[in-house]
Amino acid sequence: MVKKKQTAKDLNAEEMILAAARKVFMTKGMAGARMQDIADEAGINKALLHYYFKDKEKLFETIFLQEAKKFFPKINSIFNSDDPLFEKFERFATEYIDEMQQNPYLPWFVINEINRDPDQFMYSIWGSNNLPNPSKFLAQIEKEVKKGTIKRISPMHLLMNLLGMTIFPFVAKPMIVRNMQIDELQFRAAMEQRKKEIPKFIIDAILK
Amino acid sequence: MVKKKQTAKDLNAEEMILAAARKVFMTKGMAGARMQDIADEAGINKALLHYYFKDKEKLFETIFLQEAKKFFPKINSIFNSDDPLFEKFERFATEYIDEMQQNPYLPWFVINEINRDPDQFMYSIWGSNNLPNPSKFLAQIEKEVKKGTIKRISPMHLLMNLLGMTIFPFVAKPMIVRNMQIDELQFRAAMEQRKKEIPKFIIDAILK
DNA sequence: ACTTTTGTTAACCATTTGGTTAAACTATAT
DNA sequence: ATATAGTTTAACCAAATGGTTAACAAAAGT
Structure with a gap:
């Protein structure tokens, strides 16, 4: 029951959010990034950010951890x-x-x-x-x-x-x-x- | 009539603002800096920032230029x-x-x-x-x-x-x-x- | 079929934040 | 003393911004 079914056109929304957040955070930093920018970049509603990731801090932490682990x-x-x-x-x-x-x-x-x-x-x-x-x-x-x-x-x-x-x-x-x-x-x-x-x-x- | 007379305790307000702005901008960056933080740091009212420096952008530019010229x-x-x-x-x-x-x-x-x-x-x-x-x-x-x-x-x-x-x-x-x-x-x-x-x-x- | 869960949105809310205003205070010039 | 110009403040305002809500749509489970 946790299986995901996606329509053909759009990929997993969570991943699109992560990709968008990554792009925005990486170029503007935590303080300079706007949640709306991330939503726009991902092509979704702002509320959906909070559906998948509690708040800005949490979303940022996810991205930062992901990237720092590469570094x-x-x-x-x-x-x-x-x-x-x-x-x-x-x-x-x-x-x-x-x-x-x-x-x-x-x-x-x-x-x-x-x-x-x-x-x-x-x-x-x-x-x-x-x-x-x-x-x-x-x-x-x-x-x-x-x-x-x-x-x-x-x-x-x-x-x-x-x-x-x-x-x-x-x-x-x-x-x-x-x-x-x-x-x-x-x-x-x-x-x-x-x-x-x-x-x-x-x-x-x-x-x- | 443009001469400045300061009470003994506080130095030139403009300079205090610059020093405070410098400290805040330098540690938090433009996006992370708050005008209120700068006012607090300078120990003056927020409105005075706008009296001496038109807006945040202008204040930032002043600091940035000052610092970049050292660098x-x-x-x-x-x-x-x-x-x-x-x-x-x-x-x-x-x-x-x-x-x-x-x-x-x-x-x-x-x-x-x-x-x-x-x-x-x-x-x-x-x-x-x-x-x-x-x-x-x-x-x-x-x-x-x-x-x-x-x-x-x-x-x-x-x-x-x-x-x-x-x-x-x-x-x-x-x-x-x-x-x-x-x-x-x-x-x-x-x-x-x-x-x-x-x-x-x-x-x-x-x-x- | 229909119920339940999951995903998505538009509209809204509360707080933060940059910026303004009008009044008060201070020093100086007359 | 009083007017004047410069300085400082408390209170206020509007926009931006993070976050919530309630309704709706799509899937999945039965």
């Missing part, structure tokens, strides 16, 4: 793998740039809303367990330093460098695009290049 | 100077980190609002002249590459690396602080270290 767990799977250090640089750059190419607002959105209420989102949404955890990665750097294969560098700074070089261009995309006078296509191409540029740059910087 | 023109003065390339890396890191230490929300705020309406803010507020212009810096990199003093690297990627490593930790500060389990003081200390770490990292990466 963070990937860090763990890369950083905690058994891959050699240098491969991790490349995997991180490649996989994150791929994700952000499909979803350019993602880092802005996630950072933005964490900024709004750091404790709520970092802790209360995920359990404290599946938070991004770079400790194995940091230890691995330490080990390589001690082995003498790479120069002495603080693991934390190296991590910040990797994150910054990979993620920043997407966060600042509107600024960069205007300033460097490049178009959408050139931006995409530049980001593709960075999949190789970033690991190369890092390795050049730290290899003895 | 951008510095780029030009560094990038267009006659300093040698390696010094520019250090000057950029040092001066920007100093600015952001005093004003940690600045990059988030600026990027955020440019994101909201790229054309309005990047073009219509400044004339097209005093926009950040890294062309001399990019040419300088090109020249060093051709001289053979540094490795072959795309100037654009190098610039993005510098910007990302310098600015990103501040944009993502709430995330970083929670994730690396560091407190405010340790964050500050880490950023101080980065003034040297970043130029060192870059030079290690590109010096032949």
Whole structure:
């Protein structure tokens, strides 16, 4: 009795709402998003939003969780793998740039809303367990330093460098695009290049 | 008759409004800021906001312009100077980190609002002249590459690396602080270290 | 067939929010 | 002292916005 039957033309309304909410929240943020905008975008009545999702807060949380799960767990799977250090640089750059190419607002959105209420989102949404955890990665750097294969560098700074070089261009995309006078296509191409540029740059910087 | 006389306790009301507006806008953004919050923060009546500044949009624009002018023109003065390339890396890191230490929300705020309406803010507020212009810096990199003093690297990627490593930790500060389990003081200390770490990292990466 | 459950809407409601008004207060000039 | 111009406030207003209601439509269960 919970089975769903849809008319041919319109797909599942709940999914259409989610897609619309995602689009609106991701571009305008929680505070800037209007429930009416989401309803319009989904092509349905505003009341239906509240039928499927209690209120704006709940709808937002659903979207945020959905998106944050794309953004963070990937860090763990890369950083905690058994891959050699240098491969991790490349995997991180490649996989994150791929994700952000499909979803350019993602880092802005996630950072933005964490900024709004750091404790709520970092802790209360995920359990404290599946938070991004770079400790194995940091230890691995330490080990390589001690082995003498790479120069002495603080693991934390190296991590910040990797994150910054990979993620920043997407966060600042509107600024960069205007300033460097490049178009959408050139931006995409530049980001593709960075999949190789970033690991190369890092390795050049730290290899003895 | 336009002279101002203030009672001892309260300073110029206009300035108090600006300070309050700055604080509220910088932490909540345009959409999240409430005029009442600003009035409360300034300790004055809401109507006074409209007495000094026509409306929310105008007040916001005043603040944004004020802040953006701290953020951008510095780029030009560094990038267009006659300093040698390696010094520019250090000057950029040092001066920007100093600015952001005093004003940690600045990059988030600026990027955020440019994101909201790229054309309005990047073009219509400044004339097209005093926009950040890294062309001399990019040419300088090109020249060093051709001289053979540094490795072959795309100037654009190098610039993005510098910007990302310098600015990103501040944009993502709430995330970083929670994730690396560091407190405010340790964050500050880490950023101080980065003034040297970043130029060192870059030079290690590109010096032949 | 008809009852019940689920999905959807138009109209409405309450609160929030940006903005206005008119009156009061303060300092200065005459 | 009194008029004047500039400053500040309490009270108010209209629009925007999140959310509710009641009626209706479509499916599913019997």
